[in-house]
Amino acid sequence: MSTEVVNTARAKKQAMGPYGTVGKVLGELDDRLGVAKGGRSFLDKIFPDHWSFMLGEIALYSFVVLLATGIFLTLYYIPSQAIVTYHGAYLPLDGQRVTEAFASSVDLSFAVRAGLLMRQMHHWACDIFVGAIVVHMARVFFTGAFRKPRELNWTIGTTLLILAIVNGFLGYSLPDDLVSGTGIRIAYSIILSIPLVGTYLGFLVFGGNFPGTAIIPRFFMLHVLLVPAIIVGLVTFHLILLVRQKHTQFPGEGRTEKNVVGSPMYPVFMAKTTGFLLIVAGVTALLGAFAQINPIWQFGPYDAARISYAVQPDWYMGFLDGALRVFPAWSFHGFGYTIPLEVTIPAVLFPGLVFNLAFAWPALERKFTKDHAMHHLLDRPSNRPKRTAAGVALLANLLMLFIASSTDVIANFFHLSLNSVLWAMRILVVLSPFIAYPITYKIAKEIQLLKGGGKRKTANVVSRTAEGEYVATPSPVYVDDLHHELAATEVPTFIEPSVDVPTDGGVRTVTR
Amino acid sequence: MSEIHEHRTPVSLHGLTENDPHLQPAARNPQLVERVIAVTFLAGIASVAGFGACYWVDAAPWALGATMGLGLSFLGIGLVAWGKYLMPRGPFVEERHVLANTDDDRNAFAAAIVERGGGVIKRRKVLGGLLGSGLGIFGVVAVFPLLRSLGPLPKGTLFHTDWRAGSFAVDITGRRVQVGDLAIGSILTVFPEGTQDTDRGQAVDQTVLIRVSNESFTTKKGRESWAPNGYVAYSKLCTHLGCPVGLYEQQLQLLVCPCHQSSFDVHNGALPNFGPAPRPLPQLPLYIDADGFLRSQSDYHEPVGPGFWERS
Numbered sequence: 001m002s003t004e005v006v007n008t009a010r011a012k013k014q015a016m017g018p019y020g021t022v023g024k025v026l027g028e029l030d031d032r033l034g035v036a037k038g039g040r041s042f043l044d045k046i047f048p049d050h051w052s053f054m055l056g057e058i059a060l061y062s063f064v065v066l067l068a069t070g071i072f073l074t075l076y077y078i079p080s081q082a083i084v085t086y087h088g089a090y091l092p093l094d095g096q097r098v099t100e101a102f103a104s105s106v107d108l109s110f111a112v113r114a115g116l117l118m119r120q121m122h123h124w125a126c127d128i129f130v131g132a133i134v135v136h137m138a139r140v141f142f143t144g145a146f147r148k149p150r151e152l153n154w155t156i157g158t159t160l161l162i163l164a165i166v167n168g169f170l171g172y173s174l175p176d177d178l179v180s181g182t183g184i185r186i187a188y189s190i191i192l193s194i195p196l197v198g199t200y201l202g203f204l205v206f207g208g209n210f211p212g213t214a215i216i217p218r219f220f221m222l223h224v225l226l227v228p229a230i231i232v233g234l235v236t237f238h239l240i241l242l243v244r245q246k247h248t249q250f251p252g253e254g255r256t257e258k259n260v261v262g263s264p265m266y267p268v269f270m271a272k273t274t275g276f277l278l279i280v281a282g283v284t285a286l287l288g289a290f291a292q293i294n295p296i297w298q299f300g301p302y303d304a305a306r307i308s309y310a311v312q313p314d315w316y317m318g319f320l321d322g323a324l325r326v327f328p329a330w331s332f333h334g335f336g337y338t339i340p341l342e343v344t345i346p347a348v349l350f351p352g353l354v355f356n357l358a359f360a361w362p363a364l365e366r367k368f369t370k371d372h373a374m375h376h377l378l379d380r381p382s383n384r385p386k387r388t389a390a391g392v393a394l395l396a397n398l399l400m401l402f403i404a405s406s407t408d409v410i411a412n413f414f415h416l417s418l419n420s421v422l423w424a425m426r427i428l429v430v431l432s433p434f435i436a437y438p439i440t441y442k443i444a445k446e447i448q449l450l451k452g453g454g455k456r457k458t459a460n461v462v463s464r465t466a467e468g469e470y471v472a473t474p475s476p477v478y479v480d481d482l483h484h485e486l487a488a489t490e491v492p493t494f495i496e497p498s499v500d501v502p503t504d505g506g507v508r509t510v511t512r
Numbered sequence: 513m514s515e516i517h518e519h520r521t522p523v524s525l526h527g528l529t530e531n532d533p534h535l536q537p538a539a540r541n542p543q544l545v546e547r548v549i550a551v552t553f554l555a556g557i558a559s560v561a562g563f564g565a566c567y568w569v570d571a572a573p574w575a576l577g578a579t580m581g582l583g584l585s586f587l588g589i590g591l592v593a594w595g596k597y598l599m600p601r602g603p604f605v606e607e608r609h610v611l612a613n614t615d616d617d618r619n620a621f622a623a624a625i626v627e628r629g630g631g632v633i634k635r636r637k638v639l640g641g642l643l644g645s646g647l648g649i650f651g652v653v654a655v656f657p658l659l660r661s662l663g664p665l666p667k668g669t670l671f672h673t674d675w676r677a678g679s680f681a682v683d684i685t686g687r688r689v690q691v692g693d694l695a696i697g698s699i700l701t702v703f704p705e706g707t708q709d710t711d712r713g714q715a716v717d718q719t720v721l722i723r724v725s726n727e728s729f730t731t732k733k734g735r736e737s738w739a740p741n742g743y744v745a746y747s748k749l750c751t752h753l754g755c756p757v758g759l760y761e762q763q764l765q766l767l768v769c770p771c772h773q774s775s776f777d778v779h780n781g782a783l784p785n786f787g788p789a790p791r792p793l794p795q796l797p798l799y800i801d802a803d804g805f806l807r808s809q810s811d812y813h814e815p816v817g818p819g820f821w822e823r824s
Contacts, residue, residue, distance in 0.1 A: 044525050046606035116573040182755055189753040189818040199670060199820050204662040209669055211715050246608055254522040260606045261522040271595030278588030282581045289577020304715035305701055307758040309770045324788060325772045331790030331819055340819030342788050376608060408773055418773055419786060
């Protein structure tokens with residue numbers, strides 16, 4: 001009886017083919033969709049290994065955390081500016097007249113289990129998301145990964161940065177607390193400052209004069225539906241292009257413009273990247289647990305006639321706030337009209353210029369270098385001194401604007417006069433790109449001259465001979481510590497070629 | 513040396529036998545790594561189970577976050593270590609295929625668009641034009657109602673506040689302000705009576721009332737009668753970006769905006785003397801009626817708040 005059962009089971013197993021249930025399911029799928037060939041080559045897809053390729057993953061995974069925690073928050077948040085008398089979980093606010101948006105934000109923090117954790121994780125994940133995008137973009141820029149054929153993906157990435165900043169601001173506004181309400185007021189005034197159409201635009205966006213009762217429901221729709229939908233679509237397209245065009249790689253042993261060297265999708269990359277998703281989520285949870293962020297119950301509800309002192313926006317809006325602080329009071333009045341240049345230039349024209357420069361950069365570089373070739377091998381930043389210096393100059397300028405968003409805090413902390421801090425920041429904002437460019441350029445050129453620049457140093461073993469003489473000999477290298485020796489590919493002549501770099505297509509082998 | 517080279521030479525994934533060096537774990541001591549990863553996973557399991565327990569007993573938020581964060585991090589670190597040290601060390605190589613097609617393929621594609629489709633349209637230019645203009649007109653008119661429904665037109669609303677001739681100045685609770693209410697050097701936010709608890713009253717009509725002396729005070733030529741008994745009233749909306757000018761420097765007689773630190777000279781017509789604000793705060797002309805209440809002579813003589821195009 002029992003042997004018969006065993007025999008039937010064995011027979012069944014044999015009938016399933018050599019790969020069991022997996023093979024059976026895949027067979028059924030392949031009958032209908034023809035997935036076997038494409039699926040196999042997807043599992044074989046090679047991902048080059050370099051720590052800097054992880055930065056985009058941080059952005060992707062913090063976005064996953066944003067979606068997960070955000071869905072939780074929408075279950076409790078009420079997007080309404082209707083006034084209610086607060087009788088919720090946070091007793092110090094009891095009896096205050098607040099909007100439903102504020103009341104529900106406070107209550108989801110205190111009355112909902114894990115609510116505060118989810119809110120803080122959501123906020124931290126947003127700060128990490130925008131930060132990771134910026135650092136990822138810097139990596140792509142300085143290594144030249146945006147060059148042909150990847151210009152379209154650079155454009156998508158820049159659009160994603162803008163959308164991430166916009167959605168961060170929208171979400172930050174939703175609790176309708178005193179600090180974020182002031183931020184909305186400033187945004188309204190920035191819209192008003194646009195010549196010709198500003199007032200019309202402001203009234204359309206806000207459904208009338210500030211504050212009205214439409215802005216929180218509208219921001220809510222934009223924050224949870226429209227902008228995230230566009231972000232999801234663009235992220236998907238970003239990844240499809242990445243798979244289609246394959247990843248770039250740094251030059252090194254066995255690496256050419258015609259191949260990709262690294263780990264396969266399955267199982268190595270899948271294990272590492274899934275683990276990394278868990279780490280990003282875990283670190284966000286730890287931040288949400290131990291690092292307080294945006295304690296709206298301390299700020300209180302928004303009231304257009306009240307204001308708090310020494311408050312800053314989220315970090316990614318810092319450069320805008322700093323620009324608004326340092327720009328002089330140059331309003332244009334004439335012909336019966338006003339152009340509030342003190343707002344229009346720093347808050348509308350300047351960010352427009354920066355992002356358009358980012359969009360245009362690949363085309364500009366193609367035009368000036370006349371380089372229309374395909375590039376799959378990355379640059380070392382020092383081999384492209386002009387591009388590197390230009391990028392550092394822009395970042396230095398943005399950093400100074402970011403610091404300038406804290407002029408009052410700096411003045412208080414260091415007991416300086418606000419006037420001198422402001423003037424120092426004005427000078428630094430203007431000068432920083434002009435200081436950063438030549439210094440970066442010079443450093444890049446010096447690195448090119450270094451022998452063995454960019455190669456891993458091996459430790460020296462110092463030993464004493466019987467005669468008392470000290471001798472240093474390079475230590476042996478363990479196979480897995482062996483660095484991929486960098487060998488740049490052909491460097492076009494329009495850019496200063498680096499010194500002493502073989503141009504053999506990067507197939508130099510390592511011999512010791 | 514040759515062994516090193518062999519291990520680091522990228523090979524294709526296809527046709528590798530099980531004991532190829534590229535398929536061996538990267539770790540020097542796989543057994544040890546395996547044990548360490550197992551311990552990491554166990555710690556992760558304990559933490560995520562702890563998260564469940566914390567949630568069950570409604571523990572403090574930090575305990576929820578700590579257990580969840582540690583649990584996910586431990587599991588993640590273990591999985592990354594598994595991938596990095598115990599899975600095939602590689603490196604492997606994959607060929608890049610040129611994405612571009614041959615010129616013939618490109619021409620065939622372009623020909624299909626230009627000759628097949630384009631030819632059909634070219635022969636019926638009028639039809640194409642009619643269809644195009646129909647869709648184009650719809651595209652334009654569809655935007656109008658969409659935009660126009662979003663909000664009213666600004667008209668003159670940005671030029672006026674709710675202060676009228678004779679409006680009583682009241683505080684946030686609605687109490688009328690009397691001439692004896694403020695000591696010299698005191699400040700109060702006031703609204704025209706009836707607007708103090710409305711959005712518009714708070715956002716547009718908000719006014720700072722400062723008592724600078726006992727006698728009528730002139731902040732600027734032509735405003736001799738505007739500040740009776742030393743009561744000076746300015747719009748509380750910063751002329752830079754509309755933040756409430758909420759800080760009063762009593763010693764220096766300055767009103768300071770906390771947003772971008774514009775400061776305004778209270779004695780001198782609220783002229784800005786620091787920061788990005790381009791214009792003085794508009795001053796509200798006041799008078800004191802027979803019963804001693806503070807009232808406005810009229811609305812502000814210019815638009816309050818930040819600049820905009822139509823503002824002359």
